[in-house]
Amino acid sequence: xxxxxxxxxxxxxxxxxxxxxxxxxxxxxxxxxxxxxxxxxxxxxxxxxxxxxxxxxxxxxxxxxxxxxxxxxxxxxxxxxxxxxxxxxxxxxxxxxxxxxxxxxxxxxxxxxxxxxxxxxxxxxxxxxxxxxxxxxxxxxxxxxxxxxxxxxxxxxxxxxxxxxxxxxxxxxxxxxxxxxxxxxxxxxxxxxxxxxxxxxxxxx
Numbered sequence: 001x002x003x004x005x006x007x008x009x010x011x012x013x014x015x016x017x018x019x020x021x022x023x024x025x026x027x028x029x030x031x032x033x034x035x036x037x038x039x040x041x042x043x044x045x046x047x048x049x050x051x052x053x054x055x056x057x058x059x060x061x062x063x064x065x066x067x068x069x070x071x072x073x074x075x076x077x078x079x080x081x082x083x084x085x086x087x088x089x090x091x092x093x094x095x096x097x098x099x100x101x102x103x104x105x106x107x108x109x110x111x112x113x114x115x116x117x118x119x120x121x122x123x124x125x126x127x128x129x130x131x132x133x134x135x136x137x138x139x140x141x142x143x144x145x146x147x148x149x150x151x152x153x154x155x156x157x158x159x160x161x162x163x164x165x166x167x168x169x170x171x172x173x174x175x176x177x178x179x180x181x182x183x184x185x186x187x188x189x190x191x192x193x194x195x196x197x198x199x200x201x202x203x204x205x
Contacts, residue, residue, distance in 0.1 A: 145172030
């Protein structure tokens with residue numbers, strides 16, 4: 001359960017995680033030739049350009065949530081399948097990199113102990129940033145439309161199967177809600193989260 005301090009410190013951590021996630025998508029799409037994210041004002045770290053109200057509340061309360069998706073136009077890409085996968089990976093990857101950064105800062109600060117209230121608060125803030133970024137990355141890697149994981153999987157499927165997955169996309173949000181309500185989402189997310197956390201630890205300075 002959250003205490004008040006965790007709740008307050010989670011807000012800026014969530015805003016930062018969301019901003020980096022969506023900027024990752026927007027930046028890679030723009031670099032691959034799609035001007036759509038720039039025209040829609042998504043090439044920014046301003047979190048309010050990326051917020052989805054329900055997804056933000058879910059992140060705050062349950063550590064599982066989402067931001068407002070960056071709209072892309074694959075027709076601008078030189079290689080539609082490859083570049084769509086790269087754009088889809090960019091969001092979760094941005095969160096993993098941010099988690100790695102906060103983890104290394106956390107390792108550095110723990111060397112000074114937790115004697116003062118400021119140091120304890122700083123430690124908690126850094127830890128929340130590590131956890132929230134990993135959670136956002138892990139959740140978005142679920143292979144359920146419209147999450148990033150479904151687009152990544154689609155990029156490696158034969159065209160026929162990719163088409164079938166696209167037909168399933170309209171039911172994706174319903175499946176996602178059922179997974180969240182039943183707790184099934186956690187069964188899938190936890191192994192992804194654990195893998196990403198171990199990756200961050202092993203790659204730390």
